[in-house]
Amino acid sequence: MYPSNESRSAALYERALRVMPGGNSRHTVYFPPYPIYAVRAEGARVWDADGVERLDFINNYSSLIHGHNHPRIVEAIISQAGRLLSVAMPTEEEVRLAEIVCDRLPGVEQVRFTNSGTEGVMFAFKAARGFTGRSKIAKVEGAYHGSDDTASVSVAPDPRRWGSAQAPASVPGGGSAPHVSEDVVVLIMNDVEASRRILRAHAEDLAGVILDPLPSHLGYEAATPDFVAMLREETSRAGALLIFDEVYSFRMGFKGAQGALGVTPDLTALGKVIGGGLPIGAVGGREDIMSGVFDPRPGRPRVGHGGTFNANPMTMAAGVAAMEMFDETAFNRLSALGERLRTGLREAVSIARVPATVRGAASMTSLMHIADPPATYRDLVASMQANPKARERAQSVFQQLLSRGVIIGAPGLFVLSTALTEADIDKAVDITLEALRRI
Ligand SMILES: Cc1ncc(COP(=O)(O)O)c(C=O)c1O
Structure with missing residues (x-):
């Protein structure tokens, strides 16, 4: 269960803090209280240093179009x-x-x-x-x-x-x-x-x-x-x-x-x-x-x-x-998975009755924890200021997903790979619904 002071990831982060400022080389992959260290991966799944398996819904911020180790x-x-x-x-x-x-x-x-x-x-x-x-x-x-x-x-x-x-x-x-x-x-x-x-x-x-x-x-x-x-x-x-x-x-x-x-x-x-x-x-x-x-x-x-x-x-x-x-067939299948995810997440938001918006295109989806979708950066800043709890909600959903075996981008980003199946998408939607209900 994440987080745990007894975990190997927590111990690795302690070591990392001694030799790297903030313990890492890439701000995007740091999250509190400590990031999870990866050891191996296959297809849509990644195993961490404590042997925990998770579905990868961020795919190295888009670069792994076919998932891991195709x-x-x-x-x-x-x-x-x-x-x-x-x-x-x-x-x-x-x-x-x-x-x-x-x-x-x-x-x-x-x-x-x-x-x-x-x-x-x-x-x-x-x-x-x-x-x-x-x-x-x-x-x-x-x-x-x-x-x-x-x-x-x-x-x-x-x-x-x-x-x-x-x-x-x-x-x-x-x-x-x-x-x-x-x-x-x-x-x-x-x-x-x-x-x-x-x-x-x-x-x-x-x-x-x-x-x-x-x-x-x-x-x-x-x-x-x-x-x-x-x-x-x-x-x-x-x-x-x-x-x-x-x-x-x-x-x-x-x-x-x-x-x-x-x-x-x-x-x-x-x-x-x-x-x-x-x-x-x-x-x-x-x-x-x-x-x-x-x-x-x-x-x-x-x-x-x-x-x-x-x-x-x-x-x-x-x-x-x-x-x-990544031919046209692969592109279309991946986009259909993206559409399935967006439909599922929209239903989850409506069932859980939380202030959130689901946006995206093709294989990229964003779950934003604000009710009014922003048109500009200034809108986004105004929305976040008007909803001081939005950041906490995003953090809570991210951590709950991690604990239940799904990795997304911390702000609520889902970037798919062709290794994912419809069943994986539905699983991520179910887990997100539970997470939204708890916040
Ligand atoms: C739109 C956009 N441009 C440029 C970059 C920079 O790419 P890299 O991280 O490979 O330097 C990124 C990275 O996320 C990006 O999203």
Whole structure:
């Protein structure tokens, strides 16, 4: 039973605290009183250091599209490991994964690999700045795009500093150079007219606009078609680039969010799923932009792109295996599981009569412990302030699920894998209903 001071996880955390600040290397996986240490996994299940088995409903925040240790992915990794771990040369696996990604995404004619989504986003910014010769990037307030300085602006700004909704302030993230805010323009999600005005005011300096079409802080609610259309129109008008951050939203459609929304960005940042469970990121986009800034053949490229482990053969082999299996049939089955989960959770919320909202798309679902679904980051902050118990309720549901054998993302995130079955979904819904009844 979690938590227990007698557990091996508690003992491991004690050791971890001595050698790592807060005991870990990734804030997302810490939760009080101590995180549970994993030992092994198979399919949809993970076993912890105390031998407890749980269903995995977060799948390493999306990267494990086929769950754990899929035999075909493991086989690809083992076979690759036997031949070549890493090398200062390109490999056929890199070419193959690039072909798959370019075939799949309408906005990606060429691609380059990195080791994380953070780097994919960072190189999208560099490509936009290198191609346009301009400095400013626009982003949506509250949207998370990884840890790059530009991306870290106004992810969770303090309301005392965020300025008016008509002209949001650009608030640097902790540890970023303060002057980064001069080059970042902040927009409010789905506010078409204010955003249009802001983009026009900065048009001459604007290199690009980045959008996560399905932001997790709003419960995986897609950007409105009007907002996306306006961004497409205004970037083209300004001679700036539209960048989709599809590190997460790639799961939204068989051809990513861009396929689902029918809007083609100039650049796309990728990560997670395309690496088959190993570390990956990528930046892709229009051929003229990609070759214009990254092609080394004419001499010194406009944007340098090194990286000891870029396109490492292990990740490429895992990514090829995972992507080949994530075909349209697999995508549709996974989305149907997502729909079953959302329907079940909505019923659970209504039976338990708790103030909560279920949102999401395809294989991503969010159980938000507030009755009114937020439209923007500011709405979300206002709702959380008006419902001081919301955080406690989320924490309680998360911990009850852990104790009953289901792992979700702590704020209430369910991200599915093809290893899950309808019975697993129904089990998670039943356990969530019991948890909601108890809070
Ligand atoms: C939308 C989005 N962009 C970028 C990133 C950063 O990716 P990574 O964690 O691989 O650096 C994430 C990670 O969760 C993300 O959700």
